[in-house]
Amino acid sequence: MPREIAFYGMLMPGLLPVFVGCLLLMVLLDLLLGHLGAYRRVWHPALLRLALFVCLFGIAGLSLIR
């Protein structure tokens, strides 16, 4: 995958679309976990959400950049 992509002549980091995609995925995951009531069994839901997002973005970013 390219490190930078050209968008109407502007150079943007290639990770930006990955980041946005992960955000969307996270929203879906959030809805699902909330529906299952998983956040009630967790000590720090916000930390879990952040950690989940970091995992998602890390996996996607690292596997695409190689």
Added chain:
Amino acid sequence: MSAVPALDAAAPRKPWLADFLAGERRAWLFVLKSVLAIYLGGWLAMWLQLEQPATTMITVSIVMHPHSGMVLAKSFYRALGTLAGSLVGLGMMALFPQQRELFLLSLSLWVALCAGGAMLYRNFMAYGFVLAGYTAAIVALPAVSNPLNVFDSAVMRVSEVLLGIAVSALVSELVLPERLRPMLRRNARAHFGEFVAFVRGSTAGSIPREAMEDAQLASVRAAVQLEDLRASVIFEDPEIRLRSRRMRLLNQRYMAAATSFHSLHHLINRMQRGGSDAVVQALIALYRPLGVALTPAPGQPDDGLDSLAPQLLACAQALPARAAALRAGLADAAAATEFDTGAALLARFVDELHAFVATEVALRAGAAVHGSVERVHFSRGNDLAGAGLAVLRTFLTMAALSAFWLASGWAFGSSAMLLATIFSGLMGASPNPIGAVTRTLYGYAAGMIGAAVVVFGLLPGSDGFVMLVAATLPLLLIGPYLSTRDTLPGVGAGYTLGFVYILALKNPMVYDPEHFFNDAIAQLAGLALSGAAFMLLPGLAGWQRRLRQLRRLVWLAATAPLEGLSWRFESLGRDLLLQAVTHTRPGSAESRTLLAWSLAVQESGRAVIELRQDLAAGELPPAARATCGAAVQAVAQLYRWPGTARREAADRAVDAAIAVAPPAVRNHLYQLRSALRDDESPLAAAVRAAAPRENAHAP
């Protein structure tokens, strides 16, 4: 001597000390989080080699709030506003790179439109608008003398602002979060308990008008507060987001029940004044079992809430039989019709109360809510004239500053314009903008003095980030701590902003006293000018205009399409009333008048809506339908323009409709007529006040 300490030790605890410590703990927690976020933002910005770490730190100091749900909601709308604003700023630079007059004019116009938009929306959407204006200015202004750089500058500013937003959101969400959800739950339960207790306490008989007005204010505040909290909590908690629609439904049912309750008590009070004691006694006898039904069975968990809904249902089912028995005891036909009106209203109230309690039970248990979910949306009463005025005021401020800048070649004009942009948007919606700007100005000046001490006394000898923190921290702490004090609104925020702004941390740091003081003067001038604009063009002298908006609701109830109307009517009325009440002194004559009017408007408006629903559902002969429709129109006209002639016309129209209407519809008409003939209602006072003027104008 020894007796006194012994007494103290015997007392369980010193309550004032515990309160004080709890308050201080919360305050210092907020101070800690704010300071952590500010420095973290600054450090990250330096690490990422952004141009102006100060922008990130300023953004953090604007966004931080003690509750994390608030910060997330704010951040969401702020991010939207930032993106929109930066695009507009770029566009303006691209359109007018050489024509500074046109550029400044279009910038002023954009900022003014954003300030107007901020007036139209509540809560954090308003922040989004303020930020759209602020970012456009912050992107475009520094690049004014060097248009070729504008794109890089825009990218830098947007990165800095977004970094600030992200850091403050993460810090307030992850580090010892103070959540809104328990507060929402606590508030919702408290309101529920208060309302049920008030209804239970009122079954003994009639309630004085003052108590009704106080209860009305409390219930209106509760409804709007719950909606505000709900709108913020959905950003904090994915579970609440799933339940959001049910919470709206709960609020809707709450408002409906409260309106019916007030209408019922107005009706009973009027009957008592009218001397029909037998009817009042019969209605109170009919009403009394409700008190028993609302008493939870002792010894059950969760306040015995589970038992309330079945008890209420049983009470509602027993109502018609009891009503028939009591009606048989009444002497004449006139008393029987009066009784019927009250009984119908009571039945409506018990039904709504049951729906409300059942929703609350289901929500606490996390079960599905039965019943039709109307497309529910909390309508807000928007003040277009006020927003228009805000646009005009901001435009004049910005245009005056730009003209001065262009004419004088002032090197720091852009700083002044930036500050004016922020505060004309932020302060527009505050109830007392002049006071707020003045207090912020004091705080801002104090923050600048603190920053001057830091920049020229402490920083030059320090080296590295740790020393930077050590040098700036003691004087920075004052700002967030002051902003947790309710007695000094605005001073703390002004202090933090002024401190961080004029500190203008850079990597490497630049020490330039001349620039520092010129910039300080320019910023103070911009802030003061936005205050002066509020003095020159103050907000519209509020309460009578709001009163007219409130009265116009009856017109809305009479003319708007029926679908979803009752919900729209109830939420609009409450939002308008609360806006109006926050702009008047509590307990003053204006505030009393507004409350009384809102009760009258709710009673008549709701009766009109019920009447129209019955008309739409029932099979009526066209002539009768037309007469009833005319009565509705006449009542609506009376509320819109109170006057003796219209009052008589409305009275006649309602009488005519009563003569032809079937029994179910007639009850609403009786209720309307009784409200029209109420001598103590504000409507009667308004009609009396309008009478001399009408006579004077008569030909």
